[in-house]
Amino acid sequence: MPRAWKFGENLNTDEIIPARYNITIEPKELARNVFCEIRPDYAQSVHPGDMVVGGPNFGCGSSREHAPIAIKGSGAACVIAPSFARIFFRNAINIGLPILECPEAAAEIADGDELAVSLGDGKITDLTSGKTYQAQPLPAFVLQIAEAGGIVNFLKTHTIEDLV
Amino acid sequence: MGTLVEEIFSRKAGREVHAGEIVLLDVDYIMSHDNTTPLAIKAFREIGKPIADKDKLVIHFDHAYPAPNLLAAEAQKKALDFIKEQGLTHFYHQGVCHQVMIEEGFVRPGAVIIGADSHTNTYGALGAFASGYGSTEIGVAWVAGKTWFKVPPTILVELEGSARPGVYSKDVMLYLAGLLGMDGATYRSVEFAGSYIQSLSMQARIVFSNFSTEIGAKCGLIAPDAVTVDFLEHETKAAPPYDLVQPVNPTYERIVRVNVAEIEPQVACHPDVDHVKPLSEVAGLPIDEVFIGTCTNGRYEDLEIAARMLKGRRVAPYTRTIVTPASALIYKKALENGLIQVFMDAGCTIGVVGCGACIGRHGGLLAPGERAFTTMNRNFIGRMGSPEAEIYLGSPAAVAAAAIEGKIVDPRPYLEAPYA
Ligand code: SF4
Numbered sequence A: 001m002p003r004a005w006k007f008g009e010n011l012n013t014d015e016i017i018p019a020r021y022n023i024t025i026e027p028k029e030l031a032r033n034v035f036c037e038i039r040p041d042y043a044q045s046v047h048p049g050d051m052v053v054g055g056p057n058f059g060c061g062s063s064r065e066h067a068p069i070a071i072k073g074s075g076a077a078c079v080i081a082p083s084f085a086r087i088f089f090r091n092a093i094n095i096g097l098p099i100l101e102c103p104e105a106a107a108e109i110a111d112g113d114e115l116a117v118s119l120g121d122g123k124i125t126d127l128t129s130g131k132t133y134q135a136q137p138l139p140a141f142v143l144q145i146a147e148a149g150g151i152v153n154f155l156k157t158h159t160i161e162d163l164v
Numbered sequence B: 001m002g003t004l005v006e007e008i009f010s011r012k013a014g015r016e017v018h019a020g021e022i023v024l025l026d027v028d029y030i031m032s033h034d035n036t037t038p039l040a041i042k043a044f045r046e047i048g049k050p051i052a053d054k055d056k057l058v059i060h061f062d063h064a065y066p067a068p069n070l071l072a073a074e075a076q077k078k079a080l081d082f083i084k085e086q087g088l089t090h091f092y093h094q095g096v097c098h099q100v101m102i103e104e105g106f107v108r109p110g111a112v113i114i115g116a117d118s119h120t121n122t123y124g125a126l127g128a129f130a131s132g133y134g135s136t137e138i139g140v141a142w143v144a145g146k147t148w149f150k151v152p153p154t155i156l157v158e159l160e161g162s163a164r165p166g167v168y169s170k171d172v173m174l175y176l177a178g179l180l181g182m183d184g185a186t187y188r189s190v191e192f193a194g195s196y197i198q199s200l201s202m203q204a205r206i207v208f209s210n211f212s213t214e215i216g217a218k219c220g221l222i223a224p225d226a227v228t229v230d231f232l233e234h235e236t237k238a239a240p241p242y243d244l245v246q247p248v249n250p251t252y253e254r255i256v257r258v259n260v261a262e263i264e265p266q267v268a269c270h271p272d273v274d275h276v277k278p279l280s281e282v283a284g285l286p287i288d289e290v291f292i293g294t295c296t297n298g299r300y301e302d303l304e305i306a307a308r309m310l311k312g313r314r315v316a317p318y319t320r321t322i323v324t325p326a327s328a329l330i331y332k333k334a335l336e337n338g339l340i341q342v343f344m345d346a347g348c349t350i351g352v353v354g355c356g357a358c359i360g361r362h363g364g365l366l367a368p369g370e371r372a373f374t375t376m377n378r379n380f381i382g383r384m385g386s387p388e389a390e391i392y393l394g395s396p397a398a399v400a401a402a403a404i405e406g407k408i409v410d411p412r413p414y415l416e417a418p419y420a
Helices: A027-031 A066-073 A086-095 A103-108 A140-148 A151-157 B004-013 B037-047 B070-086 B097-103 B118-126 B135-144 B169-180 B195-199 B202-215 B226-235 B300-310 B328-336 B339-346 B396-405 B412-416
Strands: A004-006 A051-053 A078-081 A099-101 A115-118 A123-126 A131-134 B022-026 B029-033 B057-060 B112-115 B129-132 B146-150 B154-160 B189-193 B219-221 B254-259 B266-268 B276-278 B289-293 B320-324 B371-374 B390-393
Touching: A027 A066, A066 A086, A078 A103, A086 A099, A086 A140, A086 A151, A086 B135, A103 A123, A103 A131, A140 A151, A140 B022, A151 B037, A151 B135, B004 B022, B004 B112, B004 B129, B004 B154, B004 B189, B004 B219, B029 B037, B029 B097, B029 B135, B037 B070, B037 B135, B057 B070, B057 B097, B097 B112, B097 B118, B112 B118, B112 B135, B118 B129, B118 B202, B118 B219, B118 B226, B129 B219, B135 B146, B154 B195, B169 B202, B169 B254, B169 B266, B169 B276, B189 B195, B189 B202, B202 B219, B202 B226, B202 B300, B289 B300, B289 B396, B300 B328, B300 B339, B300 B396, B300 B412, B328 B339, B371 B396, B396 B412
Parallel strands: A004 A051, A051 A078, A078 A099, B029 B057, B029 B112, B112 B129, B154 B189, B154 B254, B189 B219, B289 B320, B289 B371, B371 B390
Antiparallel strands: A115 A123, A123 A131, B022 B146, B266 B276, B266 B390
């Protein structure tokens, strides 16, 4: 079962992936060091489909795209937070990392809780506590970008009009 | 019906859109510069499709131009090869990208412009939606000619009253940054309005839109009016007719009201843009470098304020004073009207037009332990060179006074008694 990895507020892009590791944009390579300073066990123990649960203003700091790429490369299925920093929000969508804004879920889900998330309708279920939450559903076009593995890949076989 | 950003987006979308919706819109222009174009080229090559409309691309060399080192020279050569290969015609190297975008007429009320630079917000002063994006996204927009937007909610900042003599739009904006904080407007469109904004020249208004980035705003807009039309007609290449888009029965998320008559000259102190204090609280702080320039305050009016104070005076012997006109057009006007002469007689160094010392790559880097007082918009650690240097931000008048005395001082006595 996918589990929650919980992080605090104002998590900046340097805490997601320190600048010294940004010498590559290879997702798997970046994923080896994702959260290495604040959560050293993450990269070792994360399972594909696990979810990152953060605090307000997730991904603040620089505009670098390495941060969402690193999280996606780790196999995380999505990031749930009350709010995201503006450029992180866009970068995440464009590189194909689904993100869900849901203040209640982000506050109440505990580290290690088992989660089930339906990206299409934004439903988040905490199987450990038995609670359900409703995040703003992801628009269909964001899901399409995610399925293609990011906007650059999407555009190789589609035009941007295919998004809407 | 809606706020200014909702109105601009609704026109582009051809239907009424509201905050929270995600829309796919045509963009009028896609701006990038020597620092950000190389990564956009990388994304573009990866997609492997042609540019949708070459007329939409505008590329500037301004951040480190002419190249101060081999690395920059190589990057610029690659970008230039791309420009030639694609036959792009909107290529400029005559000053800070944002200033040149306005002068060359790319910015019009109601336009949607995206740029690979966080201060693309600047164009909001003319009633255009404009915002900064990552390089990959710029490469995508080259191919698509469009991009997706989440329509932002709006904070209305209503500025009423008249500023006291010696208090400039920069002081008022710094005050707002202190009030709202660095993330005070994240995701938001900020609309600057009120009798104070209406009374300002376009050059002074631009400061607000430019600095809106520093409070996290997606865009910083000012509804176009007669001042906008006059400016567009006389100081840019944007020919009429203009679409004077206005908010219509807007719903604001928050309204902030400030009486500007209460504001003193302000300073943003090391190391955050929202670490703002009245200038009087930091008076006496020694200054090693004064830098007058950038997309925030390197326009003709700014130079004029500084020149009026420096006329017939000398800058302090150990305070490096650099004046970098934001564009060639401004430089030329300053030359014709004797401002450059005043600066040179006062002992200033005139920089090459462009970003200059603003990003710590050329044009006046700071050594460890040095302190700069500048008209810039950012004072992050390491921005102008050494991470052990300090940066303070102020109005053109405040920094010119510091140049004369070698320390932060109230500029008002110099304004009251200009050299005759
Ligand atoms: S002048 Fe400074 S803030 Fe403005 S575009 Fe250039 S580097 Fe950026």
